[in-house]
Amino acid sequence: MPKARKPPLPKPQQLLLVEGKNDQHVIWALCEQYNLPETFSVEVPGKEIDRGGIDAILESLKLRIKQPKLQTLGIVVDADQDLRARWQAVRNRLMESGYQTIPTVPPPDGWVYTQPDKPKIGVCSLKRGSSFT
Secondary structure: OOOOOOOOOOOOOEEEEOOOHHHHHHHHHHHHHOOOOOOOEEEOOOHHHOOOHHHHHHHHHHHHHOOOOOOEEEEEEEOOOOHHHHHHHHHHHHHHOOOOOOOOOOOOOOEEEOOOOOOEEEEEEEOOOOOOO
């Protein structure tokens, strides 16, 4: 397993939200494995208060979307739990924030959407034991 990457310097234009520290380290390891440049920040909402999880992502979503200069927002949800319920919760929050044309079921390969005057949004699931090769 590759050694853990240091957190990149915050780049508010590109942001990836994950549910917990383990997910954050998986993303960093994948970026290192595939030599991806550090063009985005990987954050765990609520980690300052040892919270994290889908609820912390959902609570922070409206404010994150309104963040000045944010161009792209990615969300990685835990597929080991009820993926449909997680998708529905994220979908509802995005619709409340003005996004439209969001699928009712989670696409198996993730979902990316661009809407004028809003950050580009992407949502995918991460399942324990998944292969990324």
